[in-house]
Structure formats: structure tokens, C-alpha cells
Amino acid sequence: MTVSAPRPQPLVPELGPLLGRLSVPRGTASGLVPLDDIRLRLVSDLFDLAGAAREFASENDIPGAVQSLNRQSWLAAWERAVEAAARRVGDRIAARFEAAAAESRLPRRKLAALRLTEEERRGIEVRLGSGGSVLVDALDELEATVREASRKPVPASRWRDALAAVARRLETAWIGLEEAAAREEASWQADIAEVRAWRRPTWPLWLVTLIVLGGALYVGAVLGGLVPVPEPLRPLAE
Numbered sequence: 001m002t003v004s005a006p007r008p009q010p011l012v013p014e015l016g017p018l019l020g021r022l023s024v025p026r027g028t029a030s031g032l033v034p035l036d037d038i039r040l041r042l043v044s045d046l047f048d049l050a051g052a053a054r055e056f057a058s059e060n061d062i063p064g065a066v067q068s069l070n071r072q073s074w075l076a077a078w079e080r081a082v083e084a085a086a087r088r089v090g091d092r093i094a095a096r097f098e099a100a101a102a103e104s105r106l107p108r109r110k111l112a113a114l115r116l117t118e119e120e121r122r123g124i125e126v127r128l129g130s131g132g133s134v135l136v137d138a139l140d141e142l143e144a145t146v147r148e149a150s151r152k153p154v155p156a157s158r159w160r161d162a163l164a165a166v167a168r169r170l171e172t173a174w175i176g177l178e179e180a181a182a183r184e185e186a187s188w189q190a191d192i193a194e195v196r197a198w199r200r201p202t203w204p205l206w207l208v209t210l211i212v213l214g215g216a217l218y219v220g221a222v223l224g225g226l227v228p229v230p231e232p233l234r235p236l237a238e
Contacts, residue, residue, distance in 0.1 A: 011057040011065055013160060015050050018167035019043060022174050032182055033092045035085050039174060042081040046170075049073050066146055066159065071139045074166060078132055082177065086125035089181050090116055093188050100196035114195065124184055131176025138162070138169040 016023045023043045049069050056064035094116055100106075101114075116124075142162040 009157075009160065010054075011062065011160070012050050012053045012069070013164060015046055015167055018164050019046070020168065020171040022171045032178075033089050033185055035088065035178060035181060038081055038084045038088065041084070042077055042174070045077040045080070046074075046167075049077070069163060070146065071143045074135070074139055074142075074170070078135060078170065078173065079129070081174075082125060082129040082132065085177060085181060086121065086128050089128065089184050090121045090124050093185065093192075096188070096192050097195060100192050101198075104196050104198040106195055106198050110198075114191070127184060128177050128180045131173045131180065134176075135166065135169045135173045138166045142166050 022039060053065040053068035056062075056068060097114055101108075101110075142159070142165070145159040145162045148158060
């Protein structure tokens with residue numbers, strides 16, 4: 001009885017299982033900003049990179065395969081996702097301010113002072129992307145294995161292990177991004193509620209009413225002879 005030799009592991013492992021929840025379709029919880037399409041775009045970009053790497057590997061171009069999934073490629077895909085998510089969160093916050101202002105009839109000039117500035121939007125992007133530090137650490141470890149993997153005609157296990165670690169860290173980074181997006185939206189709730197609760201001040205209306213009423217009483221007193229008619233108004237009174 002002959003025992004068949006174990007099949008060699010492919011150079012590029014399947015990323016789907018390694019990405020965990022990142023590649024699993026799921027709905028967005030009610031009330032939270034929807035990010036599923038951005039998540040799926042990120043996964044699609046990574047699958048495209050892995051597909052290119054497999055094509056190089058099929059032609060025994062190990063350096064080309066390794067470079068297809070290098071540090072810069074992973075970081076570029078992650079940064080695009082962070083930028084898109086931050087823009088989505090910022091637009092949603094701005095839309096909720098607009099809706100609250102329309103409900104309370106807040107004047108447009110007052111709403112303009114509450115709109116998100118570019119600096120505030122950049123701050124949102126920084127906070128959403130802060131979870132990427134674990135990804136950067138894993139990418140540094142991946143980069144350290146590139147030279148060894150490129151030299152050997154047989155795929156290096158260290159590079160494959162490092163690649164798997166990067167995929168798992170990306171899942172962690174994305175979960176952190178989703179949690180940061182929820183915190184970001186919640187942090188603006190008080191300001192949005194304040195806009196919704198705004199009511200136009202009534203003192204100008206009361207002031208105008210008192211002026212008109214006082215003027216009407218004075219005219220009535222003049223015409224009724226209770227108050228002497230001032231000389232400038234005598235022709236009008238006559």
C-alpha cells in the first residue's frame with residue numbers, strides 16, 4: 001500500500017476564510033451608518049490582488065506573485081475603504097443636521113455655522129482609521145518575508161503565514177472601523193438634538209405687538225380728545 005505524498009500548499013491561500021467576518025454578507029444594524037458596500041468593495045479589491053498573484057504563481061513568477069500582495073497594495077485598499085467610510089459618516093451626520101434644522105425651522109445662516117468643516121471631516125477619517133495600526137504591524141512582518149519568498153522557487157511558508165496574519169488583522173481593523181463609526185455618529189447626537197429642539201424666539205413678536213397696540217391706544221386717545229393733538233399731527237387729525 002503506497003501512501004501518497006501530501007499536496008503542496010499553494011503560494012496564495014484563499015483569502016475568504018482568512019478574512020473572517022469581513023467577507024461574510026450581513027445587514028447593517030438599524031440606526032447605524034451603512035458600510036456594507038464599502039466593506040464588499042474592499043474585499044473585492046483584495047480578491048483581485050490575490051487573483052493577480054495566482055496568475056503570476058501559475059507562470060512560476062514567484063517575485064511577481066509576492067509583489068502583487070505587497071504592503072503597499074494592502075495599505076492602499078485599506079486607506080480607500082477608510083476614506084470612503086469617513087465620507088459616508090460625515091455625509092450622514094450632515095444630513096441629520098439638515099433634517100433636524102428643517103424640522104425646527106432653524107435659519108439657514110445658523111445651520112451654516114453647524115456644518116462639518118474639512119478639519120472635522122479629516123478628524124473623523126483619522127478616528128475611523130486608527131484601528132489600522134494592527135494591520136500596519138502585520139504588514140511590516142509580511143514585508144520582512146518578501147525577500148526570502150522571492151528568492152526561493154518553492155513558496156516560503158513564512159510568507160504564507162505572514163499573509164494569513166495580515167488578512168486576520170484586516171478583519172480586526174475593519175471591526176474597529178465599524179465600532180468607531182458608531183461612536184462617531186453617537187457623539188453628534190446631542191448637537192443634532194439641540195438643533196431639533198430649537199424654537200424661534202418669541203420676544204420680537206411680543207415687542208412688535210406691544211408697539212402696535214401702544215400706537216393704536218395713543219391714536220385712539222388723540223382722536224377721542226383725551227390727549228392733546230401734537231402740532232405736527234394736527235392736519236392729519238383734522
